Amino acid sequence: MSVTDDQDGVPGSTNRAPKPAERRRARVMALQALYQRHMAKAAVSQIEAEFRVDNDMSNVDLPYFQDLLRGVDRHQNELDQVLQPYLDRPIHEVDPIELCILRLGAYELKHRIDVPYKVVLNETIELAKRFGGTEGHKYVNGILDKLSQRIRIVEARAGR
Structure with missing residues (x-):
């Protein structure tokens, strides 16, 4: 069995644990796909295929990319409701790329409890530094840090 094929012959899937760099690339790709979805209003299945x-x-x-893309899309309203109390403006006024990063981070905090909250925060801050505005990473950090205190309260208290 090769590194890129499993028993079903699906490229990118294996029976081994994913490396952190592969997860990081999954987040980058998911963010870009979510941004495209946000801007183009195309179906998530079409964007994933592209x-x-x-x-x-x-x-x-690849499974993580799919989970992030499909999960954020499926739970978008719920994620927006969870984020809104921590925003300093209506959600429709948040910069689109930063909104996609916030949704991605909120999804991981809420639905991917297998990922430590500090990893979620670090990864989303890095995404904001790379793709967001000059000070966007500070905005993303402030919101997701507060959200993590609510969603991952036990984990956050133990980590501080």
């Missing part, structure tokens, strides 16, 4: 065709996904944790 990303799989147009991008080299060989070093991406």
Whole structure:
């Protein structure tokens, strides 16, 4: 069995645990796909198919990419409601890329409890530094840090 194929012959899937770099690339790809979805208003299935065709996904944790993309899309209203109390403006006024990062981070905090909250915070801050505005990472950090104190209260208290 090769590193890129499992028993079903699906590229990028294996029986081994994903490497952190593969998860990081999955987040980057998911963010870009979510941004495209936000801007183009296309179906998530169409965007996922385009990303799989147009991008080299060989070093991406593909199941994680799919979970993030589909999960954020499926739970968008719930995520927006969870985020809104921590925002300093209506959600529709948040910069689109930062909104996508916030939704991604909120999804991981709420639905991917297998990922430590500090990893979620660090990864979303890095995404905001790379793709957001000059001070966007501070905004993202402030919101998701407060949200993590509510969603992951036990974990956050133990980690401080």
